[in-house]
Every structure is written in C-alpha cells, then in structure tokens.
Amino acid sequence: MSKTKNLIKFTVIVIVALVALGFNNKVKADRLTTTFDQMSRVASNVNASHTIYFSITSAVSSGESFTITFPSAFTFGSSYDFNDVVLEQGNIASCLTATFTGKTVGTTPSGATWGVSKSGTTTITFTSGTDTLTANRCVRVTLNTNGTNHTISNPNVSTNTVYNVEIATASDAGQLALIILGDASATNVDQVSLNAKISTSILMGIDTVTTDCNNSTQTTPANQSVNFGQLYPGTAQISGAVIPYVCIEAGTNSVNGFRILVQSSRANTVGGLVASGGTIVSATANLNVAGSGYGLRVSSTGTPTLGTFSATSPFNSGTSGDIGLVSGTLGTASQIITSTAPVRSGSSSRIAIELAAKSDTSTVSGSYTDTLTFTAFTNL
Amino acid sequence: MISGKLFTGILLGALAILSIFSPKLIFKVDAQVEQQTVNGISVSPIRIQRNYKGNDKDIINFTLLNNEDTDTTLSVTVRSFKLINNNQDISFDTTVEETILNWIRNFKNSIFLQPKEKAEYNLELNIGGDTKPGGYLFAIFFETQGKDNGENNTEALIKQSIGVPLIINVVGVAGISYGEISIDTFDVSYNIFSNNIQSSVTILNNSNQIITPAGLFTIKKLNGLGPDEMTSSFNQQDKIINSFSLRTYDKDIALENRFVVGEYEVTLNFLYGLENNVFTQKTRIWIIPFWIPILICIIIFVIYKASRKRKLKSADED
Numbered sequence: 001m002s003k004t005k006n007l008i009k010f011t012v013i014v015i016v017a018l019v020a021l022g023f024n025n026k027v028k029a030d031r032l033t034t035t036f037d038q039m040s041r042v043a044s045n046v047n048a049s050h051t052i053y054f055s056i057t058s059a060v061s062s063g064e065s066f067t068i069t070f071p072s073a074f075t076f077g078s079s080y081d082f083n084d085v086v087l088e089q090g091n092i093a094s095c096l097t098a099t100f101t102g103k104t105v106g107t108t109p110s111g112a113t114w115g116v117s118k119s120g121t122t123t124i125t126f127t128s129g130t131d132t133l134t135a136n137r138c139v140r141v142t143l144n145t146n147g148t149n150h151t152i153s154n155p156n157v158s159t160n161t162v163y164n165v166e167i168a169t170a171s172d173a174g175q176l177a178l179i180i181l182g183d184a185s186a187t188n189v190d191q192v193s194l195n196a197k198i199s200t201s202i203l204m205g206i207d208t209v210t211t212d213c214n215n216s217t218q219t220t221p222a223n224q225s226v227n228f229g230q231l232y233p234g235t236a237q238i239s240g241a242v243i244p245y246v247c248i249e250a251g252t253n254s255v256n257g258f259r260i261l262v263q264s265s266r267a268n269t270v271g272g273l274v275a276s277g278g279t280i281v282s283a284t285a286n287l288n289v290a291g292s293g294y295g296l297r298v299s300s301t302g303t304p305t306l307g308t309f310s311a312t313s314p315f316n317s318g319t320s321g322d323i324g325l326v327s328g329t330l331g332t333a334s335q336i337i338t339s340t341a342p343v344r345s346g347s348s349s350r351i352a353i354e355l356a357a358k359s360d361t362s363t364v365s366g367s368y369t370d371t372l373t374f375t376a377f378t379n380l
Numbered sequence: 381m382i383s384g385k386l387f388t389g390i391l392l393g394a395l396a397i398l399s400i401f402s403p404k405l406i407f408k409v410d411a412q413v414e415q416q417t418v419n420g421i422s423v424s425p426i427r428i429q430r431n432y433k434g435n436d437k438d439i440i441n442f443t444l445l446n447n448e449d450t451d452t453t454l455s456v457t458v459r460s461f462k463l464i465n466n467n468q469d470i471s472f473d474t475t476v477e478e479t480i481l482n483w484i485r486n487f488k489n490s491i492f493l494q495p496k497e498k499a500e501y502n503l504e505l506n507i508g509g510d511t512k513p514g515g516y517l518f519a520i521f522f523e524t525q526g527k528d529n530g531e532n533n534t535e536a537l538i539k540q541s542i543g544v545p546l547i548i549n550v551v552g553v554a555g556i557s558y559g560e561i562s563i564d565t566f567d568v569s570y571n572i573f574s575n576n577i578q579s580s581v582t583i584l585n586n587s588n589q590i591i592t593p594a595g596l597f598t599i600k601k602l603n604g605l606g607p608d609e610m611t612s613s614f615n616q617q618d619k620i621i622n623s624f625s626l627r628t629y630d631k632d633i634a635l636e637n638r639f640v641v642g643e644y645e646v647t648l649n650f651l652y653g654l655e656n657n658v659f660t661q662k663t664r665i666w667i668i669p670f671w672i673p674i675l676i677c678i679i680i681f682v683i684y685k686a687s688r689k690r691k692l693k694s695a696d697e698d
Contacts, residue, residue, distance in 0.1 A: 205420020206540040224526045224538040256617045332471045368534040375541040378426040
C-alpha cells in the first residue's frame with residue numbers, strides 16, 4: 001500500500017515537475033522597441049522605399065538570422081536582392097539619435113558578410129556569417145526601390161488601409177504598422193503638386209571704391225565716378241589705392257546667363273576722355289609701355305556665390321594697366337563679362353574693373369571727362 | 381489576471397496604433413543660405429518676346445526693385461539694337477527707329493524708387509495698323525544717373541544700366557512669312573578624345589520674322605554597338621535668329637557610354653516661326669572611340685609576336 005502511495009506521490013511530483021518545466025521552457029521572445037518605417041511614398045499602387053528602424057534587446061549572434069515580413073499585398077520585384085538593401089547598426093538604442101555604421105551584405109552569409117535572401121514573396125531574411133548585432137542597439141534596414149524588377153510596390157487600395165510588417169530575430173519580435181492611402185477617385189494622393197513661376201530677373205549694382213572690391217563696403221550714396229586727378233605726361237593713372245575701381249555686383253537667374261557691356265559717351269565708334277581742346281582716345285594697350293590711352297581691364301571676376309563669370313578679351317589681361325578699348329556710342333558695345341548660366345556675384349568679393357588713363361606731351365591741357373555706361377543684357 | 385499572450389497582444393496593438401500615428405514621411409530639408417547684402421537694382425523680366433498684328437494694344441509690365449539704402453531715380457530710354465558678328469555682339473542705336481517710336485504711348489522717361497522699394501513700370505504699345513509686317517528688335521534701358529564729385533579734374537562718370545530686349549513680330553494682312561529658312565551648313569562629327577558628337581548648324585532665316593528654332597537631335601544606331609537611340613535638345617537657350625540673318629548653333633553632345641561604336645544617323649528636327657513649321661535635316665557619322673585603335677594595335681602586336689615566335693621556332697627546327 002505504501003508502495004502504491006509512494007508511486008502515486010512520485011507520479012504526481014513528476015507530472016507537476018514536467019508541467020512546471022513545460023511552462024518554464026516555453027520560448028519567450030523579447031519585444032522589439034522603437035519600430036517604425038519611413039516610406040518614400042504612402043500612396044496606393046506606387047513604388048516606395050522603406051527605411052525600417054527597430055531596437056533589439058538581445059544580440060543577434062553569428063550564424064543567426066532576422067527577418068522582415070511584409071503583408072502579401074506588397075509586391076517585391078522578381079530580381080530584388082542584396083543590391084537593393086542596406087543594413088546598418090546604430091551606436092545606441094535610440095533610433096532617433098543613433099549614429100549608424102553599415103554592414104556588408106551579399107547573396108550568402110560569409111565572414112562579415114550578411115546574406116540577404118527573399119523567401120516566399122515578401123519576406124527578407126538577413127543571415128549573419130560571423131558578424132553580430134549588439135544588444136540594445138537600433139538597427140536600420142533600408143529596402144530601396146530601384147530599377148525594373150528591383151522595386152517594392154505598395155498595395156493597390158481604394159481606401160486608406162493599415163498593414164503590419166513583422167520583424168523577428170531569434171530572441172526578439174515586433175510589428176510596425178503602415179498606412180497606405182487609397183482614393184478611388186485620385187492617384188498619388190500622398191503628393192501635393194506645387195506650381196510656381198519664377199520670373200527671370202537681372203540684378204546690377206555699381207560702386208567705386210579703392211579696395212579692389214574685395215569687401216562689402218558700399219559708399220552711401222553709392223559713388224559713381226572715377227577721378228583720375230591730374231594726368232602727367234608719361235605717367236599712367238591706374239585704379240589702386242588712390243584711383244578707385246569700379247565694383248560691380250551683378251547676377252541673373254536666367255538659364256541663358258547674361259553679359260555686361262560698356263560704352264563710352266564719346267560720339268564715335270571708339271570711346272575716349274573728352275575735353276574742349278582734345279581727346280584721350282581709348283585703346284587696347286599696355287599703358288605701362290604705350291605713350292597714351294584710356295580704357296579698362298577686368299582685374300577680378302570676384303567670388304561668385306553662384307555660377308561663373310568670364311572676362312572677355314581684350315579686357316582679360318592679368319597685367320595691371322594692360323587695358324582694352326572701350327567703344328563709343330557709335331560703335332559696337334564692348335563686352336567685358338559673360339556668363340552662360342545663372343550667376344550671382346558675391347557681395348564681399350565683387351567684379352573689379354580697373355580703369356586707366358595716360359596722357360602724353362601732345363595732349364592739350366584741360367579737364368577730360370567721359371561717361372562709362374555699364375549695361376547688363378541677357379544673352380539672345 | 382492578464383495572460384502573457386493577451387499582454388503581448390495589447391502591447392503589439394498599442395505599438396501598432398503608435399506606429400500609425402507616428403510620422404511616416406519625414407522631409408529633411410538642408411539648405412544653406414549665405415547671408416548676403418544685396419545692392420543695386422533688379423529688373424524683371426529680362427526678355428520680352430511677343431507677336432502682334434496691326435492695331436494691337438498691349439501694356440508690358442516690368443518690376444523694378446531698389447535694393448540700395450538710398451533713393452534712386454532711374455532714367456528710362458528705348459533704343460533699337462542689332463545683333464552682329466554671328467549674334468555675338470550688340471550694337472545699340474542711340475535712338476529707336478521711327479516705326480517703334482510711333483507704337484509707344486504715355487512714355488515715362490524716369491522712375492523714382494525709395495530705398496528697398498519695389499515698383500512697376502509699364503510700357504504701353506499701340507501697334508500701328510499700317511506697320512510693315514516683320515520682326516522688330518529694340519530694348520528698354522533703366523539707368524542710374526552717375527554722380528559727379530564736382531571736382532574739376534579728369535574723371536569718368538559711371539552709369540549702370542539694365543537693358544531688356546523686346547523681340548516683336550508683327551503680322552500683316554498678307555501674313556508674316558514671305559520666305560523660309562534653310563540650313564546653310566550642318567556639320568556633325570565625332571571627337572575621339574572627348575567622346576562627344578560635335579554639331580555646328582548654321583541656319584539662314586530668309587523670312588521677315590524673328591525666329592527662335594527649338595527642337596531635338598536624334599542619334600539613331602544603324603550598325604554597331606550602343607543604345608539604339610539617343611536624343612539631345614537643340615537651342616534650349618532660345619537663341620533667336622533675326623529676320624534675313626544667319627546664325628550658327630554649336631553643340632557638343634556627350635556620349636555617356638564608352639561602348640558606343642559604329643555608324644549612326646543624326647537627325648535634327650526643330651520647329652520655328654509663328655506657324656510652328658517643322659524642319660528636318662539628316663546626316664550620318666561613324667563613332668570610333670579611342671579604345672578601338674588601341675585594341676587594333678594590341679591585336680596586331682599579338683599577331684606579330686605570335687608569327688615571329690612561329691618563325692623563330694621553325695628556324696630552330698630547321
């Protein structure tokens with residue numbers, strides 16, 4: 001009898017122990033935290049890339065896998081593979097502030113390379129070779145939608161529909177929800193078309209300063225004259241510390257660019273400084289050598305904040321005093337600067353125009369003046 | 381008592397709801413805007429191109445902005461101009477031709493702008509009923525006055541000016557086109573060094589209207605390797621050809637693919653004129669990239685070496 005009692009006791013203990021063990025051995029998955037997906041498009045029936053974030057509480061060890069499973073309503077291209085995928089791990093658990101480092105992905109797991117495979121129609125599996133994902137870190141998986149057969153298409157829905165994407169590692173599991181916007185009466189309902197017409201414009205501002213135009217100093221009101229002072233025969237007066245430069249701030253948003261032209265007010269095909277008794281005729285000449293002359297040189301095109309300016313021959317010499325001829329009112333306007341695309345000069349480093357004049361012993365005394373008109377004109 | 385399964389379900393449900401309401405699209409906009417002082421005068425638009433018929437009336441609106449911190453008075457003038465030297469240069473007249481002068485009504489020859497003020501300037505045109513059909517070119521200029529320092533020295537007064545061209549075609553009773561366009565030259569070649577197709581097209585506009593041809597180069601494979609068809613725009617910059625004038629358009633068409641080899645047909649199609657007439661011109665070119673001669677040299681070298689080796693071998697055997 002006692003044997004029977006003992007047998008019953010033993011059986012009960014074994015059953016209780018087995019039941020207890022059974023509960024304890026039940027696989028318990030930790031939950032993934034901070035799961036979310038940034039989609040490039042959320043409209044119905046369009047291709048979209050997915051950037052999926054999730055924080056793992058347990059590590060993914062070497063040789064282990066994790067999966068991302070989309071609902072069957074999503075469509076992966078037939079050639080979707082590791083080339084369309086980016087795997088990264090953050091340095092902390094917070095997906096919003098983590099800094100991510102890329103992992104190597106390939107067809108099959110090997111060493112540090114994670115194998116990427118598509119099983120079924122909508123499950124992407126990442127399998128480690130020897131690499132690991134550290135516990136309590138954010139993981140970022142980018143599933144790009146690329147060219148033909150390398151796409152992920154959103155479900156075709158006629159009303160707004162929520163879908164769950166499942167993520168599972170060996171130890172962790174979680175879901176995230178996506179909403180696909182559907183409207184039977186419209187397409188691309190996640191986008192707003194913006195139409196704005198931007199009119200073309202030209203900006204031009206001229207000032208004269210003695211700082212080579214490399215600062216934003218503007219005299220107020222803007223100085224618009226260059227005083228050569230007294231001209232002595234044989235001595236060239238050239239823009240510098242005493243004679244101002246002409247500083248030009250200019251730009252256009254036109255795709256055709258524009259040009260800056262200059263003309264002297266002298267009623268002739270060739271410009272010049274004119275006095276009642278004579279003229280210092282404009283010339284293409286190096287006034288360091290030539291006997292007399294008058295003209296200008298683009299000493300700098302400045303530092304444009306957009307595009308580039310080109311100085312045009314003969315105004316593009318690199319030598320101070322080596323000037324180009326300025327046309328008069330009856331001549332073809334002298335083109336000094338061009339651009340063939342949108343351009344904008346920097347206000348602190350503007351286009352600098354050097355002016356120079358030189359008289360010789362035959363120049364009749366008097367006050368010589370000219371008006372130089374710098375014109376901004378679109379390319380035609 | 382909540383079971384584990386139920387707890388997990390509630391948790392996942394809560395996460396799902398949170399996920400629904402979390403932002404799905406995050407637009408990140410990175411923009412660096414340089415803080416820049418703007419000076420000078422802005423004028424918009426920078427080009428006017430219109431078609432009129434006799435007795436048409438129009439008001440062309442310009443927007444002016446004084447970016448300076450000071451008052452500015454701009455003088456406004458209208459002058460005719462010519463495009464010369466294959467349209468590279470501009471020759472401004474000192475006045476506007478009489479026909480155009482007769483179109484202008486209520487002309488204001490100056491406009492005053494306060495600091496940072498934006499203002500409108502209207503150019504009123506009344507095209508005469510007896511205007512000779514054809515193209516007319518003129519420009520409106522907004523100019524500063526310059527500022528004399530008052531000293532009795534040698535000096536250059538500086539004026540700044542923004543010119544806006546007006547390209548006007550006037551249709552007469554008999555229509556506008558008495559003449560048509562033709563291609564003067566159509567040169568297309570392949571540059572082996574830059575891997576570009578270089579085109580140079582000179583068009584003769586033998587009509588009385590100013591035209592702006594716009595179209596497409598189509599490069600079609602006849603024999604060889606590479607894409608079956610490539611396209612490139614023609615005169616995307618809307619360059620004009622004045623009436624009874626020639627203009628040359630140069631364009632380099634870059635071949636992105638190094639493996640384009642063979643005979644190709646280059647077709648230029650463009651539209652022009654008020655009636656959108658179509659013009660087509662074709663030519664054929666051979667594209668032989670730099671690696672072809674190198675490959676041929678290597679093959680010749682290999683054959684030469686092989687034959688030399690064979691000769692030496694047979695000599696040794698002898």
